[in-house]
Amino acid sequence: MSNTSVSTTDHQQPVVVIGAGPVGLAAAARLVERGAEPLVLEAGQSAATAVREWAHVRLFSPWAEVTDPAAEKLLASTGWVRPDETTYPTGGDWVERYLQPLADVLGDQVRYGVTVTGVARAGRDRIVDSGREEQPFTVHIETADGGEERITARAVIDASGTWSVPGPMGANGIPALGEKSASDRITYRVPDLKDPAVRARYAGKRTAVVGSGASAFTALALLADLAGEEADTHAVWILRRGIGDATYGGGEADQLPARGALGLRAKAAVEQGHASAVTGFRTEAVERDGDRLVLVAEDGRRLDAVDEVVVLTGFRPDLSFLSELRLGLDERLQAPTALAPLIDPNVHSCGTVYPHGVKELSHPEQGVYLAGMKSYGRAPTFLAMTGYEQVRSITAALAGDHEAAERVELTLPETGVCGGAGLFDEPDAARSGEGGGCCAAPATLQIGIGAPAASGGC
Numbered sequence: 001m002s003n004t005s006v007s008t009t010d011h012q013q014p015v016v017v018i019g020a021g022p023v024g025l026a027a028a029a030r031l032v033e034r035g036a037e038p039l040v041l042e043a044g045q046s047a048a049t050a051v052r053e054w055a056h057v058r059l060f061s062p063w064a065e066v067t068d069p070a071a072e073k074l075l076a077s078t079g080w081v082r083p084d085e086t087t088y089p090t091g092g093d094w095v096e097r098y099l100q101p102l103a104d105v106l107g108d109q110v111r112y113g114v115t116v117t118g119v120a121r122a123g124r125d126r127i128v129d130s131g132r133e134e135q136p137f138t139v140h141i142e143t144a145d146g147g148e149e150r151i152t153a154r155a156v157i158d159a160s161g162t163w164s165v166p167g168p169m170g171a172n173g174i175p176a177l178g179e180k181s182a183s184d185r186i187t188y189r190v191p192d193l194k195d196p197a198v199r200a201r202y203a204g205k206r207t208a209v210v211g212s213g214a215s216a217f218t219a220l221a222l223l224a225d226l227a228g229e230e231a232d233t234h235a236v237w238i239l240r241r242g243i244g245d246a247t248y249g250g251g252e253a254d255q256l257p258a259r260g261a262l263g264l265r266a267k268a269a270v271e272q273g274h275a276s277a278v279t280g281f282r283t284e285a286v287e288r289d290g291d292r293l294v295l296v297a298e299d300g301r302r303l304d305a306v307d308e309v310v311v312l313t314g315f316r317p318d319l320s321f322l323s324e325l326r327l328g329l330d331e332r333l334q335a336p337t338a339l340a341p342l343i344d345p346n347v348h349s350c351g352t353v354y355p356h357g358v359k360e361l362s363h364p365e366q367g368v369y370l371a372g373m374k375s376y377g378r379a380p381t382f383l384a385m386t387g388y389e390q391v392r393s394i395t396a397a398l399a400g401d402h403e404a405a406e407r408v409e410l411t412l413p414e415t416g417v418c419g420g421a422g423l424f425d426e427p428d429a430a431r432s433g434e435g436g437g438c439c440a441a442p443a444t445l446q447i448g449i450g451a452p453a454a455s456g457g458c
Contacts, residue, residue, distance in 0.1 A: 014036075014037040014039040015036055015156070015395075016041060016151060016153040016155070016157070017031075017159060018040075018158045019040070019041075019042060019372070020049075020103055020110050021049075021051060021159060022066070022068075022384055023371055023373075023391060024040055025048075025068075025099060025102045026068035026071055026388050027157050027159055027371060027391035027394070028106055029068060029071040029074050030068075030070045032074065032106070033070045034396070035399070036395070039109060040103075040111065041111055041116055041139070041141060041151075042112050043113070043114065043115045043116075044113070047095065047100045048094070048095045048103075050161055050164075052091070052092070054189065054190060055090060055095065056091070056092065056190075056192040058089070059090070059094065061384060062085060062086055062087060063085045063088075064085035065384065066094060066098070066385075068391075070392070071102050075101060078101070080101060082098075083097055114144075114149075115141060116321050117140045117148075117321055119156055119321060119324070119325055120324035120325065121137060121325075122138045126326060137152070137156050137368070139156065155398055156367065156369070157369050157391065158374055159371045159387070160318070161372060162315035162316060163373075164318060165315055165317065166315055167311070167314040168311065169186070169210050169283045169311045169313065171282030171283055176284055176285050177285040178285050179286050182288065182293055185292075185308055185309060186309045187309075187311070190219050193222050199226070204230050205232075205308055206234050206235075206236065206306045206308075207223060207234070207235050208303070208309045208310070209235050209236070210310070210311045210313060211310075211312030212239055212240070213312065215312040219310050220265075220266040220275050221265035223274065223275065224265070224269035224272065227274040233274075234274065234276070235274065235276075236275070236278060236304075237266075237270065238278050238283065239280070241279065241280065278303060280299075281297045282299075283298075284297060284298045286309075290305075292305035292307055293307075295309070316377070317334055317374045317378075327363045327364070327365060327370075328362075328364050330377065333376070333379050335375060335378075336370060336375060338359065338361075339360040340377070342354055342356060343376055343381060344379065355389050355410040356389075356390070356393075357389065357390060358396070361394060367398075371387060372387040388410075389408075389410040392409065393407075
């Protein structure tokens with residue numbers, strides 16, 4: 001039988017932060033700076049559990065852009081010194097040299113091994129209006145030993161990310177027929193080819209890479225390197241659209257050089273014959289052919305059999321435990337309604353977004369915020385700097401400093417990509433760079449959240 005307890009505080013209730021990743025820990029540091037009490041709830045047994053799963057991937061932002069100023073102040077008391085700001089950490093470096101030390105400084109303000117199962121207004125379900133705004137939040141959690149608790153909070157910042165819900169291979173957003181039953185041959189993470197067991201899985205094999213973002217670039221580059229060392233290794237790049245000028249990112253025009261170089265490496269993989277591209281292919285089914293898999297498109301095309309499939313089609317937020325809150329979410333992206341127009345890939349073809357804060361992140365339910373990758377819903381672009389700016393603004397608002405909350409304190413690097421990204425089925429427009437328009441604001445790209453999102457992330 002599980003243990004059940006209720007934790008309540010009559011005054012000075014904490015601000016609960018869900019997730020001890022980069023943005024969640026930055027939120028906690030900002031709250032401490034403001035004299036507020038954070039309580040960070042982390043499902044894993046250590047900080048940044050998701051980042052640890054892509055420890056082998058190098059970020060495409062340098063150290064100077066992946067640490068939060070308030071967090072640095074907390075760490076300085078321990079003698080911590082930021083690594084060379086011009087170098088690029090791997091996910092493992094980020095955890096070992098910044099994220100876990102930050103969590104350690106926060107001490108008991110971070111709880112591990114707890115899973116949030118629900119968030120609600122105390123004594124009010126979603127439909128009740130009466131007295132709603134005066135009630136604190138109740139955060140329901142389950143501990144590693146099966147126990148249950150209810151924590152009272154004055155505000156909730158959900159920075160749990162989207163890592164746990166990768167997009168499927170199916171082009172309609174639902175797993176392709178046979179995708180689940182073929183799971184032994186499919187991964188939704190960038191493979192760590194330095195691991196001997198993982199390397200053996202792909203060496204001398206034909207691997208399909210499904211996806212068109214930075215994570216797919218990473219996988220293609222890694223498999224190309226492997227092909228140079230192991231005969232018969234080949235990647236088949238599955239693209240739902242055609243190949244255009246922006247397919248490989250901004251290249252030398254990207255203000256994050258490491259990000260631009262990543263796309264150029266993927267381009268080289270194709271040009272050197274280590275990878276072949278299949279365009280306009282929207283997967284409908286996965287069929288078995290002995291120990292191999294055959295991908296079938298909606299138009300009936302069948303690819304030659306492959307040994308492995310790497311699916312890197314983005315992520316989506318888990319909103320199930322927020323179902324009793326009144327969230328204002330865009331019907332397409334599942335991002336806050338005021339933020340969605342700034343990041344909608346159907347409109348913003350160059351992946352740009354103006355820095356934003358509490359105004360764009362607010363919901364009808366006051367006092368609850370989605371921050372970090374989760375705030376972007378299904379949108380494919382994000383930078384650590386964006387998340388740090390979000391929680392700076394949110395925590396300022398919670399402290400009553402509305403002038404600081406509304407102030408923009410961030411300039412983001414441009415991707416060097418424009419045109420066609422928002423188009424569904426216009427390969428000619430994609431090639432010419434027309435249609436979909438461009439944004440005047442600085443741009444963002446993926447935080448290194450792991451395999452699919454981590455292709456050099458952040």
